[in-house]
Amino acid sequence: METIDIDKAIPEIKKLLEIAAKGEEIIITKNNQPMVKIESIKNINQRPSLFGSDRDIISITDDFDEPLEDFTEYM
DSSP states (O other), X not given: OEEEEHXXXXXXXXXXXXXXXXXXXXXXEXXXXXXXXXXXXXTTTOOOOOTTTTTTTOOOOTTTTXXXXXXXXXX
16 A cells, blocks of 8 residues: 655656556545545456356255255244
8 A cells, every 4th residue: 555645646646546556555645644545446347247157057956945854843
């Protein structure tokens, strides 16, 4: 994490944004107090999940809704 005063950050904003895009967090301060945090957006290029994409990976047994044998004495 890099911390920089706002007066120094303004002329170097392009460089700071490039650093943040690589995963580094940047804190901009004013009068030694944190003011703004710049960080990259994670997974910006991640594809949204598609309905049915786990079709052959996950299966549910036919007796899924049946009571468990361990609980028959409580029923």
